Amino acid sequence: GNSVTQMEGPVTLSEEAFLTINCTYTATGYPSLFWYVQYPGEGLQLLLKATKADDKGSNKGFEATYRKETTSFHLEKGSVQVSDSAVYFCALLNNAGNMLTFGGGTRLMVKP
């Protein structure tokens, strides 16, 4: 079956540091890939997505590139802010388009 593995947290960074959160997946076919973010006390929000190999999703300074050869979708940001502190989830959508499979989440803490 489908699965998503992402680096365990917490990841603690100083403001303006570079961020990478690793995500790899196992799936049949060509799934769409997503990053969701969950701020404290809030629900999941879609951060970015990529629907095919070599696509780059981007939003709010975050980027992730769909790498089919390494089955990866790593999240990056060049300069994090305190307001980026949240839990980040990598996810894939199955071929039927009706089920998201999530990784375990990575908590990011950014200190001023």
Add this chain to the structure above:
Amino acid sequence: GAGVSQSPRYKVAKRGQDVALRCDPISGHVSLFWYQQALGQGPEFLTYFQNEAQLDKSGLPSDRFFAERPEGSVSTLKIQRTQQEDSAVYLCASSLARTGRNSNQPQHFGDGTRLSIL
């Protein structure tokens, strides 16, 4: 508001009680999904509706879990004879289009219902 609304936000029940969790999707959204999120983990798929039809319930953990969406809008997730292992956040999501291989409509999530079984 225009987002997915879930109620109650928090629910505490004694083991063995029945509970009902409500989800109001975004108006006009065809597809509705339920997920279960245990503490410190990612959400796990429970079930999926397209309008009023429950097309996939493969993620429901036992026959104590039941979901319905009788008029194709509001959905209710019911858990009978609750157990401590049912304690989790239950997330509802909706998306505009029917699902399918070429559908990449994003799923919009509510804030969830945090269920605690004592």
